[in-house]
Every structure is written in structure tokens, then in C-alpha cells.
Amino acid sequence: ADGYYEIDSANDWYRFARIVENDPTAKAKLVKDVDFTGVTDLSGYVIKSFSGILDGQGFTVKNINTTVTKNFAPFTTINAGGVVKNIKFDTISITSATNYVYVNLLSDTNRGTIENVSASNVTLGANYAAVIADENYGTITGCTLSSIHPDSKHSSGAVTRTNYTGASIENCSVVSGSVTIYNDGTSSDVYGGGIVGTVSGGSILNCSNGATVS
Numbered sequence: 259a260d261g262y263y264e265i266d267s268a269n270d271w272y273r274f275a276r277i278v279e280n281d282p283t284a285k286a287k288l289v290k291d292v293d294f295t296g297v298t299d300l301s302g303y304v305i306k307s308f309s310g311i312l313d314g315q316g317f318t319v320k321n322i323n324t325t326v327t328k329n330f331a332p333f334t335t336i337n338a339g340g341v342v343k344n345i346k347f348d349t350i351s352i353t354s355a356t357n358y359v360y361v362n363l364l365s366d367t368n369r370g371t372i373e374n375v376s377a378s379n380v381t382l383g384a385n386y387a388a389v390i391a392d393e394n395y396g397t398i399t400g401c402t403l404s405s406i407h408p409d410s411k412h413s414s415g416a417v418t419r420t421n422y423t424g425a426s427i428e429n430c431s432v433v434s435g436s437v438t439i440y441n442d443g444t445s446s447d448v449y450g451g452g453i454v455g456t457v458s459g460g461s462i463l464n465c466s467n468g469a470t471v472s
Contacts, residue, residue: 262313266290268297271319275305282309282337288317288345295321300330309337309370314345322350326384330354331362331392338396340370346377353383357411360384365391368418368425374400380435382408388419388455399428406435406469412448414439415455416469423459435469 263274263286271292277284297303300322330352336342342364352361360366361384363377368391377389380403387408390398398417408414416432432452439450449456452467 261285262287264289265292268292268294268303272303275303278305278308278310282307285311287313288315291318291320293321294319297322298324300324300326304330304332304334306334307337308333308335309340311341311343312345313343316344316346318346318348320348320350322352324351325353325355326359326361327354327356329360329366331360331364331366333365335367336365336370336372336396338369341373342375343371343373345375347375347380348378350377350380353381354385358385360386360392362387362392363389367391367393367395368398369395371396372398372401376402377406378404380406380408383410385411386413386419388415389417391418393420393422394418394425394427394460395422397426397428398430399426401430402433403431404433404435406432407438409436409438409440410450411440413455414450415453416451416467417453417465419455421454421457421460421462425460426463427453427461427465428463430465432467432469437469437471439472
């Protein structure tokens with residue numbers, strides 16, 4: 259409708275990922291909560307290169323429980339001009355069964371805009387973990403995270419693991435949870451943070467952290 263593909267199920271999300279393969283500028287909106295109960299292999303649901311718009315309209319993606327063997331995020335790259343907004347995540351557990359894996363709830367790399375995303379009851383476990391994006395080169399604004407646990411062996415961040423030059427994080431709140439780094443001795447590059455794991459540049463404005471970091 260109105261040029262937007264409508265998503266109301268996990269199957270619809272899968273179909274939209276196929277559409278984006280042919281048209282990275284495709285647009286979609288959630289029209290009800292999307293329940294992933296029973297879906298254990300998420301590889302076909304990944305949107306790899308996205309320059310369009312996904313508007314969650316306040317609906318929730320929920321009940322993801324899976325173990326992965328390679329890098330995972332629902333969006334591999336949100337490109338410049340790409341927008342993901344107004345979407346919630348609840349009751350999510352994504353862990354890695356192998357070493358040197360990156361696990362992120364939303365995106366591996368953000369070069370676009372992530373706006374008004376919330377997440378609650380989230381557990382991530384891997385060598386590297388972040389809730390919103392592993393690497394942020396774009397804009398993340400208005401995100402609210404509660405009861406989140408991005409745990410890793412090397413580095414973690416609640417909002418993003420690394421913020422780069424030109425990137426911005428604004429008006430984000432980590433209400434509760436924990437960011438835990440279990441140093442397994444295989445890397446000297448170990449770090450974590452409640453908003454950002456490490457800052458290579460960019461700006462962080464009007465953000466607050468209520469998660470423990472250890």
C-alpha cells in the first residue's frame with residue numbers, strides 16, 4: 259500500500275528480504291507484531307544491503323531464540339539514505355556457537371538513519387556484540403533499551419560497539435541491563451560501554467546509561 263510492502267509475519271519479513279535483493283531502495287512497514295516463534299534458522303531473513311525505508315509503526319518484532327555460527331544481524335548494512343524507524347524488539351536471544359562472530363540485534367553497519375527503535379529483554383552472546391549496530395557511521399537517535407545484555411569475549415556496546423567520525427548518537431537511553439566482556443585471553447583489544455564500546459569519532463549527545471558494565 260502507498261508503495262510500502264506490508265509486513266505482518268515472519269514469512270512477510272522473509273519475502274521482503276528477497277525483494278530488497280533486487281531493489282535495495284524498497285520500502286516496508288509493519289502492520290502488526292511479527293512473531294518469530296519456531297524460526298531457528300534466520301539466515302534467509304537477513305536484509306544485506308538496505309537503502310530504503312522500514313517503518314515499524316510502533317509494532318514489535320518478538321520471540322527470536324537462535325544460535326548462529328557466523329556474523330548475524332537482521333540488516334547487514336543500512337546504507338546512506340536508508341532508514342529504519344519506529345520499531346520495537348522484545349524477548350530476543352541470539353548467541354554464537356563459534357569463535358570470532360559478531361552478533362547485533364539490528365545492524366552490522368549503519369551508514370543511514372536508525373530512529374525511535376526500542377528493545378527489551380534482549381540477550382546477545384558472541385565475541386563481539388551490540389544491540390543497535392556494531393559499527394555506526396550514520397545517525398542513531400531516540401533509542402530506548404531496557405533489560406538488555408550484549409555479552410562478549412572481546413568487546414560490546416549497548417547502542418553501538420564503535421562510533422566513527424561523522425557519526426552521531428542522540429537522545430538514546432539505556433534504562434537497564436548489563437554489558438559484560440568475558441576476556442578469553444585471545445585478544446588484547448578488549449573494551450565495552452553502556453552507550454558505546456569505543457569512540458573513534460563522531461558525537462554522542464543527550465544519552466544516558468543505566469546498565470552495569472563489567
